[in-house]
Amino acid sequence: MASRTVAKDIITLRGSAAIVSEFFGYAANSILYNRGVYPEESFAKVKKYGLPMLLTQDEGVKSFITNLTAQLSEWLEAGKLQRVVMVIMSKATKAVLERWNFSIETDSDVVEKGVSREKSDREIMREIQAIMRQIASSITYLPCLDEPCVFDVLAYTDTDVPVPFTWIESDPKLIANPQMVKLHSFDTKKETQAI
């Protein structure tokens, strides 16, 4: 019995990668909704992380995000992904208006040796919840995006990673003189470790 409960709580890197890439999918949807990149009516509500999350129903966007998260998952499992950035640009001028950075720290031990760490599902979920809430609250200080916008996703990987078929190498699309705000973070490994 004891081993069964323990098994449920162990998050392996593979499990970890799945959590992170799934999180990214939901976060991306949340950003698209909250920043008004796509019309409200094109989103549907689902329950996730104990919150009402909105997912796009637009087939194009849906498949884009699905392919994206699959690729991210692959890179994450190999420990090659450093950062993911969601870029919001003006449709007309292609000027970059906002960048949403997701910085990733991979525990190299886990990649190499396959050691598993423990952290409860619930705890991770709480941390993710906090981030989702922050994204939604950011309207407090973000400017209104008055014009039609489009989005794109950039991935910062290790240099030895080949560029997959549906991706291209790109410039970083930075914003000049940005105002930068740090939000919460979550991680899937245990902070303290009993020895």
Add this chain to the structure above:
Amino acid sequence: MDPETEFLSSKRQTGNEWELFKENVRPLKRGRNVDLLNHALKARTNDQLKKSLLENRRRLIEAIDEYQGDDPLQPWLDCIKWVQEAFPPGGDFSGLVLIYEQCVRAFWHSDHYKDDLRYLKVWLEYAEHCSDAEVIYCFLDANDIGKTHSAYYIAYALHMESKSKMKAANDILNLGISSNAQPIEKLRDAYKKFLARSMRRPNATEEELKEDDLPVRSFGTVLARGESQRQAIKTFELGRNKLKQDQVHRTPLSIYNDTNMDVTRGHHSKPNTGSNSWHTLGGRAERNKENNAMPAKWTSHKIPQRPVPRIVGAVASAQIEVFVDEECEEKPKVHDEKDRTSSLQLRELDGRNIKKETELLRENPLRNFPSNSLPR
């Protein structure tokens, strides 16, 4: 390293006051500087910071007086921008409404600013804070202010739309397009969206409840028939749409008022400004009746008084320590008579009458204007 990467890898944290107190922050269309926002939110509980905020405000107001250059609007804009950042809720105590009012009044007659977009924006922001902005739009129309800009037509039409005056909104947008207001694309776009919205609008009469309203929200739909057509139907103000709209509706709730009852009203019903009632002073007096009403005895409730020990020989002044803003502690400065049509009264403001003035202005935004400036 680019600034972003550097920021990400640094240990620098951003304060999270903005998230903790988000209900107290009025979103601005242009966005807010997060550090200033966090600072301002901290100041609410920190006297030291509060003092420095007041000090800053005073300096900005002085800058307005002392400006010598040829763009006297600029120091006003700096002051307004700063007050918006420093007083995130932007409520009645920020003095924001008073500053808007003084600013627009200082330049309404000036040809130099008639077509200045910045000046128009101050007017539009002022309008957003008033309970019935229609008087402002009429004023702008009559005085030819801002009519080369799309923003004027868009804001005016949105306002009419919120009052369900679809035909008026339609006419306004068309007028803007035919006058070639700039940027014209934005205006055309707004018109398209307006048409789409009016298609979706049910043709039901305004008194009926809309079924797709969320349960508790039935603003303005439960009024008796025969009341004035000025019912604010919030058909598209559900949830997030509120923020997307260009206007933040400050209309007080329309509370059904049984004319036979003699109740103390918490909120007043919307002012009854007929669109051609500029000649009837009655309109304005009626609008302000709550402010002019004689205080009556409060008979509906009794609050037991706690026995207060009487101190023999107490001084006649208040026993409660009243917080007095720095601005009041000083002796009022004697300004030389400036050659302007309005005197700058901002410096004499203190916490007590900011709120009162703001409320008066909200109800009657043009109350300080000379009557010859009002539309005929």
